[in-house]
Amino acid sequence: MTFNKNVKFRSCTLKTFNFSLPYNMLKIELYSNLAWLFIYTTYIIGIVSVYLANFCLPQMLRYGKALPANDNSSGNKAVKWFFGLKVPHNYFTHFYANGLVLSLINAFLFPSQLLVWLLVIHTVRRLAECLLCTNWGSNSQIHVAHYLVGLWFYTTLNLSIYLGLADSTELTIRGEMHTVKLIAVLLFAVFSFDQSFNHLHLSTLVKYSLPTRGLFKWIACAHYFDELMIYISLFIVNKNTRLATGMSVIWVISNLGVSAVQTKSYYESKFKDCVRPKYAMIPFVL
Numbered sequence: 001m002t003f004n005k006n007v008k009f010r011s012c013t014l015k016t017f018n019f020s021l022p023y024n025m026l027k028i029e030l031y032s033n034l035a036w037l038f039i040y041t042t043y044i045i046g047i048v049s050v051y052l053a054n055f056c057l058p059q060m061l062r063y064g065k066a067l068p069a070n071d072n073s074s075g076n077k078a079v080k081w082f083f084g085l086k087v088p089h090n091y092f093t094h095f096y097a098n099g100l101v102l103s104l105i106n107a108f109l110f111p112s113q114l115l116v117w118l119l120v121i122h123t124v125r126r127l128a129e130c131l132l133c134t135n136w137g138s139n140s141q142i143h144v145a146h147y148l149v150g151l152w153f154y155t156t157l158n159l160s161i162y163l164g165l166a167d168s169t170e171l172t173i174r175g176e177m178h179t180v181k182l183i184a185v186l187l188f189a190v191f192s193f194d195q196s197f198n199h200l201h202l203s204t205l206v207k208y209s210l211p212t213r214g215l216f217k218w219i220a221c222a223h224y225f226d227e228l229m230i231y232i233s234l235f236i237v238n239k240n241t242r243l244a245t246g247m248s249v250i251w252v253i254s255n256l257g258v259s260a261v262q263t264k265s266y267y268e269s270k271f272k273d274c275v276r277p278k279y280a281m282i283p284f285v286l
Helices: 020-056 077-083 089-109 114-132 144-165 178-206 224-235 237-268
Strands: 086-087 141-143
Touching: 020 144, 020 224, 020 237, 086 089, 086 144, 089 114, 089 141, 089 144, 114 144, 114 178, 114 224, 144 237, 178 224, 224 237
Parallel strands: none
Antiparallel strands: 086 141
16 A cells, blocks of 8 residues: 555644643632631631630720729739730721722622622721721720731631632623612611711720710610621622621621620629610610
8 A cells, every 4th residue: 555645644642632721620629618617717817816815814905994903813824914015096097998908809800790789888987987087095905916906807807709700791880679688788888887976986985984866875886786787788689708707797796795785784893873785786675
């Protein structure tokens, strides 16, 4: 058999398969799973630590009016040193500055997602209130653990929202505004306004006096109730991030709930002759 030398045969060489694409996808999936593991673990540790500290080391959670005048519960030098690790109370502004930067990054990455813009609005408002409205006591301090937890929360919140939106194709700003989302936006607006009103009221009070306007008539920490409702609205607004925002709701209830109970106890002990709010944070519940 002879072959025509002029006939060109197709190359039998197999095309090189791009193994880098699935490998990179596996790496991304691994990093995503590790990030979620970090988020789950730290939320669980954080919530458990809040309740343990409340029962075993309550002075670590207290600040401002709830802080006892004499905090010499132990003669152990190491314990005293630990409890002495404090930062100025006005470092609260760092929480919202950090949260604003991270939420703006999410807004840049997911500009069509309503949730990220609501979080931007929330952190801008809270940062502005901290800088322009809140009267920080010159000697008021918080424990360094409290400070680090605040930074952790806003970092973890934005990271979990990023992970929840990464696979999302939902266009909530340009798309149809569904009834559920409309309700969420209304809740966000109402309780954001009420929280600003409550923070302004607190800023006008004489130091450690009893707030009496608005929801403070019934709720000792009405501004904490507003915070909870704001996070519930964020939970409602986007179905793809409900795991992330759901964990933040649980955290707000746990963390602020403990602080609200301490504040209510303080009011009950100091203002015995006044009409005091019936609830600490959540009407009919807490």
